[in-house]
Amino acid sequence: MKLTVVSPLISDDFTEGVRKEVEHWLGPDTDVEVVRIQRGPASIESEYDEALAGPGILEEVVKAAEGGAEAVFITCFGDPAVHAAREVVDVPVVGGFEPAVLHALALGEHVGIVTVLPNVVPMIRSLIRRYGFTDRVGSVRVVDMPVLTLHDPDTLLTRLHEQAKAAVDADEAQVIVLGCTGMIGVAASLQERLAAEGTFIPVIDPTGAALLWLESQVRLGVRPSRATYLPPPAKKRIP
Numbered sequence: 001m002k003l004t005v006v007s008p009l010i011s012d013d014f015t016e017g018v019r020k021e022v023e024h025w026l027g028p029d030t031d032v033e034v035v036r037i038q039r040g041p042a043s044i045e046s047e048y049d050e051a052l053a054g055p056g057i058l059e060e061v062v063k064a065a066e067g068g069a070e071a072v073f074i075t076c077f078g079d080p081a082v083h084a085a086r087e088v089v090d091v092p093v094v095g096g097f098e099p100a101v102l103h104a105l106a107l108g109e110h111v112g113i114v115t116v117l118p119n120v121v122p123m124i125r126s127l128i129r130r131y132g133f134t135d136r137v138g139s140v141r142v143v144d145m146p147v148l149t150l151h152d153p154d155t156l157l158t159r160l161h162e163q164a165k166a167a168v169d170a171d172e173a174q175v176i177v178l179g180c181t182g183m184i185g186v187a188a189s190l191q192e193r194l195a196a197e198g199t200f201i202p203v204i205d206p207t208g209a210a211l212l213w214l215e216s217q218v219r220l221g222v223r224p225s226r227a228t229y230l231p232p233p234a235k236k237r238i239p
Contacts, residue, residue: 001029001218003211004064005073007036008044008053008080013148014182018075018207021184025208030215033069035060043147043182046119050080055239057081058088065089071214075181077115077206078123086229092217093224096181096206097127099213104175105136107202112139112173114163116147116180124179139172140179150182157186161193168194168201177204 005022007015019034026032037056041049058081061072071092074082079095086093104111111133113124121140128137143159150156160183167173176194178187187205194201217223 001031001215002069003030003032003071003073003214004069005032005034005075006057006060006064007034008040008057008074008076009036009042010038010040011042012036017184021207022211025211027215033064035064044076044078044080045117045147047123050078050123054081054084058085061085061089061093065091070218073210073214075207077180078120079127083229086224087232091223092214094210094213096210097124098131100177100204100206100209101131101133101137103209104177104202104204105133108174109136110173111137111175111177112141112164112167113137113177113179114141114143114160114167116143116145116150118142118144120179139167141167147180147182150180150184153186156183157189160186160190164190164194164201164203165197168199175202175204178206181206
């Protein structure tokens with residue numbers, strides 16, 4: 001299986017970390033390529049950032065599909081350009097949000113998300129409404145750390161634990177989803193900390209959820225429905 005991961009960042013700061021994380025999750029018979037966009041923002045933390053990243057993401061998705069990729073993961077929890085990408089390529093495409101929350105919904109009645117900054121909360125709530133998750137995904141909390149500072153795992157884990165525990169204690173969530181694909185390598189440790197306090201609370205890593213979801217779709221021989229994702233009408237466009 002050949003899979004491409006598109007990092008929607010213009011720098012290589014996270015590329016190596018993403019590559020190592022991806023290899024951790026994928027099976028030995030899956031070949032993966034990690035690429036980044038050539039134009040757009042340094043990170044996605046607002047609707048403005050997401051809009052700027054869109055053209056670069058779509059460019060890399062199309063290039064990946066033309067190069068033989070059987071699936072594409074856009075590694076951002078905000079699912080930037082995911083639905084547009086599904087209109088223009090004939091392979092499964094996901095971001096971080098949809099597969100992570102769908103996994104979580106199978107593990108508990110109420111799901112809580114812990115993300116990076118307050119700026120991102122309205123974007124996540126918009127996704128919750130779009131996907132029809134409003135009744136079961138209510139809690140959205142923040143660690144108040146910009147994406148580009150998530151390389152400090154100790155601080156990140158401490159803040160994640162504080163917010164996740166608060167959501168569980170307030171009966172807002174029975175499952176926790178990490179609300180940023182830059183939160184690399186901390187899901188298992190957070191799950192252990194929560195379990196040590198007496199109740200097992202599943203913690204979903206969005207990168208792992210997305211990659212395993214894509215592997216399953218490829219093995220099942222399915223891709224996005226053309227009854228939903230119709231090809232864009234032919235017309236003049238200036239990319």
